[in-house]
Amino acid sequence: MVDLFAEELPSDPPAEAADPHAPLADRLRPASLDAIVGQDHLTGPDGAIGRMIAAGKLSSMVLWGPPGTGKTSIARLLADAVGLRFVALSAVFSGVADLKKIFSEARVAAKAGRRTLLFVDEIHRFNRSQQDGFLPFVEDGTITLVGATTENPSFELNAALLSRCQVLILRRLGPEALASLLDRAEALVGRSLPLTTDAREALIASADGDGRFLLNQAETLFDVGLDEPLDPAGLASFLQRRVAVYDKDREGHYNLISALHKSIRGSDPQAALYYLARMLVAGEEPLFVLRRLVRTAVEDIGLADPQALVQCLAAKDAYDFLGSPEGELAIVQACLYLAAAPKSNAAYKAQKAAWRSARETGxxxxxMNIVNAPTKMMKEAGYGKDYAYDHDTEDGFSGADYWPEEMTAQAYYHPVNRGFEAKIAERLAFWDEKRRQRRKQH
Known part of the structure; x- marks a missing residue:
């Protein structure tokens, strides 16, 4: 007997032949996981995805990687590999109503014995409450969630959702992987790209690891009737170079400023200048870079070269005065000065130790001898009594004890034996010896 009131089971859309008018990147989508390029660390036999496929069971996951590295293709192929129903949506164009409908259909499918793989592109675009909406359906197995994001999941996704997903990191495509995509494109189209060998390498370099961008550029070259192959100069004038991926409020921003800081700390002016250029060429605010340079001057150089801070502040003033692009040269000068300067984090460590001590001692x-006594009553109470005025001593140094009676003298600052701090170390050692002699006398 047929149940007329039974819920209709949603099904996957019928497979379609590749549309010859579809973009080249879509026509070249891989038909199996082993055709994915550049992600062998995940899709190979020893990779996380390879092991899941071999076991025939997928866990929910987040695919994190740059644009054009195969996140969408991997998600589609995962569903086919383990026999899951595939549903895809974009967080950019979807809302709560779309999610409710998908979850409802997934429950119906689950009752019929068919699980659903839900692929969510740009999953970081969902707000926190929307992300929480996935939790019960992931936990009870109604859906296997595969999210894709170009942003750092630890910043953009709820901790509760992350704890239920495996984060898999896709790598930007290297030259070999990109070259293989061009080979496949030429095989599909049936002719070679109209490029010299050097221009082909330049095209690959211009993609900046993005396979989709590379194929779109290749399609443009296929579509025009060029009589002669283009050399690198001809290619550069024909195609616009891809703009570097750089979101000022997202991970690329923090990755590059971290690389700049660490290159300076590591005394590599060439690498520091490269990362500085990466940021400024991509449109970073020069004052943001200058603030980090000032921080680097006091954290990683300090008194080993006190002029480092002066150089940074002078660069800020010069940039304020000149603006871009002329003022950027002052930023370059400050960056190079910092990278070439002797390094010390003694002041930075001293600050942390002193702050910790201040919190602990209340x-x-x-x-009493170093406390000011502005009133008669305070003088009578012993404030300022027997204070030794250092300038009245022979060496301009009294060697008095300036610490609270309940504390022993502390040593927060330990200058390194580099740059100007080496002289400071000698001076401190001289004064320490004077204090020891004074204690013996008393």
């Missing part, structure tokens, strides 16, 4: 009173 409100201890300084010794």
């Amino acid at each position: 409100s201890l009173m300084p010794p």
Whole structure:
């Protein structure tokens, strides 16, 4: 007997032949996981995805990687590999109503014995409450969630959702992987790209690891009737070079500023200049870079070269005065000065130690002899009594004890034996010896 009130089971759309008018990148979508290029660390036999496929069971996952590295293709092929129903949506164009409908259909499918793989492109675009909506359906197995994002999941996704997903990192495509995509494109179209060998390499380099961008550029070259192959110069004038991926409020921003800081700390002016150029060419605010340079001057150089801070502040003033692009040369000068300067984090470590000590000791009173006595009553109470005025001593140094009575003298600052701090170390050692002699005398 047929149940007329049974819920209709949704099904996958019928397979379609590749549309000859579709973009080249779509026509070249891989038909199996082993055809994915550049991600063998995931799709190979020893990779996380390869092992899941071999076991015949997928866990929910987040595919994190740059644009054009195969996230969507991998998701589609995963569903085919383990026999899951495939549903895809984009977080850019979808809302709560779309999710409710998908979850409802997935429950119906699950009752019929067919699980659903839900692929969510740009999953980081969903807000926190929308992300929470996935949790019950992931937990009870109604859906296997595969999210794709170009943003760092630890910043953009809820901790609760992340704890239920495996984060798999896709790598930007290297020259060999990109070259293989061009080979496939030429085989599909049936002719070679109208490029010299050097121009072909330049085209691959211009893609910046993005396979989709590379294929779109290749399609443009296929579509025009060129009589002679283009050389690198001809290619550069014919195609616009891809703009570097750089979102000022997202991970690329923080990756590059971190690389700049660490290159300076590592005394590599060439690498520091490269990352500085990457940021400024991509449109970063020069004042943001200058703030980091000032931070680097006091954190990683400090008193090993006190002029480092002066150079940074002078660069800021010069940039304020000149603007771009002339003022950017002052930023370059400050960057190179910092990278070439002797390094010390002694002041940085001293600050942390002193702050920690201040929090632990609370409100201890300084010794009475160094406390100011602006009133008669305070003088009578012993404030400022027996204070040794250093300038009245022979060496301009009294060697007095300036620490609270409840504390022993601390040593927060330990200058390194580099740059100007080496002289500071000698001076501190001289004063320490004077203090020891004074204690022996008393």
